[in-house]
Structures are given as C-alpha cells and as structure tokens.
Amino acid sequence: MSLYNYPLHFKFKITTFSNDFEATDALGNTIFYVREKILTWRDQMKVYSDSSKSELLYEIKSNKLIDFQQTFTITNPQGNIIGKVRRKSIHSLWKSTFKLMDTYDNHDHTIQEKNAFVKLWDGIFGEIPIIGMLSGYVFNPSYILSANEGEELFELNKEPSFFGRKFTVHKITEKEVNEERMVLSLALMVLNERSRG
Template identity: 45%
Template sequence: MILKNLNYPLDFKFKITTISSDFNITDKNGNYVAYVRQKIFKLKDDVIIFNDESKSQELFRIKANQWIDFNASFSITDLVNGKNFGRLARKGMRSFWKSQYNILDENDQQKYQINEDNAWTKVLDGFVGEIPIVGMFTGYFLNPSYTVKDNSGKEFFRLKKMPSLIGRRFQLDRLIDIPDEDESLVVLSFLMMVLLERARG
C-alpha cells in the first residue's frame, strides 16, 4: 500500500475534541489523505492510520519497539498487504538539543534523515513559555521546522509547525519529487515524529 498522487502541501490538523492525539491529514484541496489515531493508556506508542475519519479501513500501524528508550524506534506496518514498510529511529541524546530521526526502509537500510532546522526555536520556546501571559502566545511566533534529506544531503521535504495557540496544525511540503514508496515512508515517518515532538512540547 502506498499513498499516491498527493497534492502538497499536506495539512496535519489535531482534533481538540478527543483525549487521544487524533489528527487529520488533508491535501491542498481539502481532500482526505489519512486519519491518525494514537492509542492512549499504552506502555508503548501505538498508532493506527485510517483512510479517513470514518475509520472504515486501517492502512498502516506504527508501534514502538521498546518501552522507554532515548534510542527508541518505531516500526511501520502496511496493514493492507501485511508487510513491514520501514522504521523511524530517534537519534538518542541528540534529541534533547536538536531533534534528529533516521528513516529506514523495509530492509532496515537508512534512506533519509529528519533534522530540526533551528534548535534555538525550541530553547526560546522553553524560556519564553515560562513568562506569565506572554508565554501563552509562543505558539504564534516560535514554530519549529524540520527538513528531510537523503544520505547525500539533498533536501526533499519540509514540515513546519503553523502559528496557533495550542500547536494543533502542521504543514508538510515536498521540495522535489521522490519515488512513491519512499514518499509514503517519509510521510508516515513525519506523522509519527509530529506525535513525538508535540508530546515533548
């Protein structure tokens, strides 16, 4: 199963009416790409990607391989074809300063890397967020971005957190074309990364 004919930019928009971290992915025309649900009260991260908000078809599942580990990785399974699709691996202690993730294919070979563009955005967000009243509005002017590069350093995608009071919207843009299967792997990796980064604040 691959995500085909995606019209960028894609919007990741979190729902505020559920206690779980559910969000919609829609294209530039407002058409559904997927609906993402993170299961709550789980010791390990467990995320299901559906075709849309009706949840009539499960497309992919992403599960953490370990309970608590700075080097945790997340396996992506294609539920339609019942096969391993790839893996997202967090780069340990570096993530405390500047977030970095490796994207690996079904053969466990690293294909791409996600890097936070400016670590100071997160640092400033932490400081300014402690200031009374002013801290409430950091979501409007301190918004990180993340870029996907291949092993040679060529840039393919960029994800930006969009201005909002509670950080509920992200936008993913494709910079250059990429094979469909790799594109699906990157998009799926990004949606898991968004859940992890949003949980960190």
C-alpha cells in the same frame, strides 16, 4: 508523478482525549486519519483512511517501553513493514533528529530540525507563567527530511496556533521518492514533537 497533491496539512483535533489528527491534501481531500493510542505501555498509532476509522491503512508501534533510541515500525494491515523511524533522544536535547530506515534496516533518510535555537527559546519562553501559553504563536519549528546524500526532499512547518495543532508538509524535490514512507514518517515525528511550540 507525485502520490499526493502538495502541500499537505496535518490538523490535530482538540475535542478528543486521544492524540488524533487528520491529513488532507492541497484540495482538501482526506488522505489519512491518525489516532495515537493512550494509556498503553508502548507508543502505538493507527492510521485510517478517514475519521470514521472503518478502514485501517497502517499501524505504527514502538519497540521499547522507554524513550532512549526508540524505534517505531510502520506496517500495513497485512503486517508487511513499510519502514522504520528511530528517534535520537540524546541528540534531541539540542536539535530534534529522526533516522529513517528502509525495510532492511538501512538508514537512508533523516528528519532534522532546521533551527535548533527555536527549540531552545521555545523551552525558555514556555516556562514563563501565563505568557508561556502564547509560545505557539511565537516559536514555530521547521523540519527537513533529506536523503543521506544531503538532498532535501520535504519540509514540514508548524503553523502559528494556540494549541499547536496545524502543520504543513511541502515536497521540495522533483525526484521520485517513496512518498508513502516519507509522509508517514513525518506524521510520526509530528506526534512526537507536537507539544513543542
């Protein structure tokens, strides 16, 4: 039995200075609310139960001040590690790739961009004055979260929008997986990749 009712929807707010978004399920219920802290030395995100930010569910913190092989650790309010996500920055110049690690630092899953050419053309199109602002309606990347054995488990798609603010998550496997860790990892990836498309 799934932890969430899929598909999930990530929708960014455009009225705040922070990089905030709300995650809702197929029934429109809020499953969490993410706020990325700005003006900090290290990337840091807080995940709340809803937009009131009264109940903290998770924290996501970067281990480095720079972007090279940056690793993010996901913890609950008690400080217990849920998992880790490592962004492969060099490889990301061509195809965005994030390595997921369990609580023992074992790399067991990967999030990878489905079509590298979308990133290439998005970068080119986005540099064209005025017209480039419309890239969010033309180039919308998709990402696959798969196990190391190669089985595809989740697919995340960016939806056409002017501000790049809507994403949809589909669970594409029937097997039992750690949905909590997988969905939080996808949420982190969205915060890193949102500016594209």
